[in-house]
Amino acid sequence: MSTPAEADPKPLHKNELLKADSNFLRGHILQDLQDTSTGTISEDSAQLTKFHGVYPQDDRDLRSQRRKEGKEKAFIFMARVRVPGGVCTPKQWLVLDTLADSHGNGTLKITNRQAFQFHGVIKSRLRETIREVNRALLDTLAACGDVVRNVMCNPNPHLSGLHAETLDIVRAVGGHLSPRTRAYHELWIDDTLVGGGDPAEDAEPIYGKTYLPRKFKIVFAIPPSNDVDVYAHDLGFIAIADEDGKLAGFDITVGGGMGMSHNQIETYPRLAEVLGFCRPDQVVEVAEKIVTVQRDFGDRTDRKHARFKYTVADRGLVWIRNEVEKRLGWSLGTPRRFEFTDTGDRYGWTEGPNGDSHFTLFIENGRVKDATKVALRKIAEVHTGDFRLTPNQHLMIAGISPAKRPEIEALLKGHGLDSANRASGLRLNSMACVALPTCGLALAESERYLPELVTLLDEEVEAAGLRDDAIVIRMTGCPNGCGRPFLAEIGFVGRSPGKYNMYLGAAFNGSRLNTLYKPSLTTAEIIPLTRGLLRRYAQERLAGERFGDFSIRVGLVMPTGGPADFHSEQAGTAGA
Ligand code: SRM
Ligand code: SF4
Numbered sequence: 163m164s165t166p167a168e169a170d171p172k173p174l175h176k177n178e179l180l181k182a183d184s185n186f187l188r189g190h191i192l193q194d195l196q197d198t199s200t201g202t203i204s205e206d207s208a209q210l211t212k213f214h215g216v217y218p219q220d221d222r223d224l225r226s227q228r229r230k231e232g233k234e235k236a237f238i239f240m241a242r243v244r245v246p247g248g249v250c251t252p253k254q255w256l257v258l259d260t261l262a263d264s265h266g267n268g269t270l271k272i273t274n275r276q277a278f279q280f281h282g283v284i285k286s287r288l289r290e291t292i293r294e295v296n297r298a299l300l301d302t303l304a305a306c307g308d309v310v311r312n313v314m315c316n317p318n319p320h321l322s323g324l325h326a327e328t329l330d331i332v333r334a335v336g337g338h339l340s341p342r343t344r345a346y347h348e349l350w351i352d353d354t355l356v357g358g359g360d361p362a363e364d365a366e367p368i369y370g371k372t373y374l375p376r377k378f379k380i381v382f383a384i385p386p387s388n389d390v391d392v393y394a395h396d397l398g399f400i401a402i403a404d405e406d407g408k409l410a411g412f413d414i415t416v417g418g419g420m421g422m423s424h425n426q427i428e429t430y431p432r433l434a435e436v437l438g439f440c441r442p443d444q445v446v447e448v449a450e451k452i453v454t455v456q457r458d459f460g461d462r463t464d465r466k467h468a469r470f471k472y473t474v475a476d477r478g479l480v481w482i483r484n485e486v487e488k489r490l491g492w493s494l495g496t497p498r499r500f501e502f503t504d505t506g507d508r509y510g511w512t513e514g515p516n517g518d519s520h521f522t523l524f525i526e527n528g529r530v531k532d533a534t535k536v537a538l539r540k541i542a543e544v545h546t547g548d549f550r551l552t553p554n555q556h557l558m559i560a561g562i563s564p565a566k567r568p569e570i571e572a573l574l575k576g577h578g579l580d581s582a583n584r585a586s587g588l589r590l591n592s593m594a595c596v597a598l599p600t601c602g603l604a605l606a607e608s609e610r611y612l613p614e615l616v617t618l619l620d621e622e623v624e625a626a627g628l629r630d631d632a633i634v635i636r637m638t639g640c641p642n643g644c645g646r647p648f649l650a651e652i653g654f655v656g657r658s659p660g661k662y663n664m665y666l667g668a669a670f671n672g673s674r675l676n677t678l679y680k681p682s683l684t685t686a687e688i689i690p691l692t693r694g695l696l697r698r699y700a701q702e703r704l705a706g707e708r709f710g711d712f713s714i715r716v717g718l719v720m721p722t723g724g725p726a727d728f729h730s731e732q733a734g735t736a737g738a
Contacts, residue, residue: 172463177209181308181372186343186364187213195349201237201285213309213373214346215242215302216288219281223599238267239283240600242305243295244312246336247329247382248276248551249560250300252542255549257298259539262530265291270535272528274593274645275379276551277305277312281600292350303346308374310339310453314395316384317550317558320512320520324384324401327409331399331442332382335449339380341373342366368450368457375460376468378453381553382412388502388672390553393418393433394646396470397452399445402498411441413497414448416482417474420643422728423466424657430725431648431675432471435479437486438494451489455482502671505649506591506632507552509583518547519567520560521574524582527594527609528555537577544569554593586623587632589616593646597639597656604639606656612637615654615688622693626700633696633709634670637662641728648675648728651710652692657682663730664688666695666713667721676710677719681730 180189189210194203202218203211211217220235228235243258258278262270267282283291292302305312313336319325343364366373381390384401392398398415418434440448456470459477474482487493509522525534538557542549547561562570574580583590595601597608616635623629636650641663647653649672653665661682668676683691695718703712713719722728 174462175465175468177308177465178372178375178462180206180209184210184371185345186366186371187307187341187345188349191345191349195285195289198286200234202235203285213304213307213341214292214350215244215305215307216240216292217242217306219600219602221282221599222602222604237285238281238600239285239288241280241283241288241291241295241302242273243278243280243300243302244305244336245276245278245300245551246313247315247332248317248553249329250549250551252545252547252549254298254300255542256539257294258300259530259535259542261291261294262535265294268535269529269531271596272525272530272551272555272557274528274553274555274595275312276314276317276553278551279596281596289350296351301346302350304341306377308376308378309341309369310336310374310378310380310449312336313339314379314381314390314553316382316387316389317552317560318384318387318389318508318512318520318522319560320514321387321508322384322401322403323407324403324409327442328382328384328401331445334446335380338446338450339368339453341369368453370457372462374453374457375462376465376470378456378470380449383502385500386503388505389507391505391646391649391672392502393672394420394431394649395434396456397449398434399449400500402439402500409442410498411439411495412445413500414438414440414452414494416452416479417471419469419471420646420648421469422641422643424641424663425729426466427725427729429466430728431643432475433673433675434471435474436497437479437483439497440494447490448486448494451486454489455485459485502673504632504670505554505634505672507554507556507558509556509590510580514561517564518561519564520547520558520562521570522552522558522583523556523574523579524585524590525556526582526589526592526613529609530557533577534579534582537573537579540577541570541573544573586616586620586629588619588623588628588635589613591632591634592616593636593650595638595644601639603642604656605658606639606660606662608637608639608645608656611685612654615685615692618689619692619696622696626697628696628700631709632670634668650676651708651713652695654688660685662688664691665719665728666710667719668710670708670710674710675722677722677727678730679713679719 194207224236266280271279315332383392399412404410415434422429550558594608594612597604635652636647637654638645639656654662665676666679
């Protein structure tokens, strides 16, 4: 397929050639998996296994010890299981729970894009792990890679009558935009391993053989909740109800993203913009056309500039709309009105319309382990409804029948899980990315440090009377932005071990980015500084004023003025 991007005079990024030559994502993965001389795979294969939901990693806690011992790194793999809309069955939960123990590091990680991750899978058990996942009717295909990733949706059926209809559309979009290559089945699932592939069966009608320039993320939001953080994604659909409360259609957003690199001002987080409106029956077609615009015009020469947010920023919304409409052959509608209240989860019990109830459980940073894991296994053994992963890394036990409720309630109480939901408003609205020890890109701790930091800040929260105040605090181990830190009222972004940039001023409902407040703070500096800010907020806030709005009103930061406001060397707005 000849595309305008290919006409670019700059040379294509090497990954483009790798994809083109990979025979629809096969490359040398098979040979690398069969190579027993090392616990990892080659760099080229590592780029391709991402499309299969598999990342080579190593246990970074063990690096220096292994180096001293003259051994190769402690190589492991992460496998990501996509769960469209975040909905899975108790039976599937049980399979994943078992696999986490038998093939992983004994934990299940709920990601903030409604997927599961296994960490610590060794190479020789990778294929078995993925086969078992597929036997449970889930998969890891396109959980990562330069394709449309797991499609997200607000998981709360009780919130809005629009949910069931929207979830069907989510599944249709996810299915339609899934890669078609047989490579996934050949490599991970079929009984006999084959290295070939039939080009006729492999044709990728939407992607072509070089797939997309970069990852592409789609979400569906159901107002008033913005739990999916719609403005952080490449493409968003915001459900709009008509006067009768029925699904009228969706406002469409394009061009959001979080990732940046420290001190590279040409990289920056960006909020998505509203492009137009479409009816429910038009969503799949609209999504496909928007994806093809990025396929054809995304930057394939520079992966740091290859996300759709840069295509939208460079070409402008009007150009994008014209191009999409040209491909559709019809015009998008005028955006409707919607209002978001917040980005958080509704914890605890909620009642459904048919006598069913739902329980949303706080799971700190989505790490299901120890007593929580044991309890959730027991619940999965008796639960007849489903499980829903939330976009904030938590878990909803949904559709609990009246007959099962006493048993599930007793299990939650008996294992102390109901008390997790009684944490402070700060903790309940905290989110950290994985970072160390598995993430190869981490510059600082995140998942292992944020809980500790919140515990220290909770002392101030209690003393200042802010215990029940929701304040969104997020941390990441690097500026790639996996924990969506640039949409947090208080955001910490790792710079180096023990050092973080601190960002303030995002909107509570996820509609405004934050701004750099202080660069490179040590953990020793963060604690008194943040405590002081919380104290000041308690004393000086206006009635109902959110922490992010307060940070701007009292001049701690200015609302973001552009890319420079995220980079320490260039930022001019860091407050006193
Ligand atoms: Fe992410 C790369 C973890 C959500 C932006 N992300 C990674 C990798 C795979 C590291 C790597 O490439 O080697 C991390 C694996 C760590 C580990 O050990 O497990 C990783 N990202 C995560 C998760 C698990 C964080 C979490 O704790 O929940 C999330 C998995 C979501 C999923 O199920 O698919 C996760 N990542 C995000 C988000 C948030 C979102 O999408 O809502 C973002 C920011 C939004 C965006 O995409 O702009 C995000 N991850 C990145 C980036 C920067 C991309 C960019 O445009 O610059 C990278 C690095 C890259 O792609 O080169 C990255
Ligand atoms: Fe790793 Fe950085 Fe993503 Fe955290 S933000 S998981 S450190 S890539």
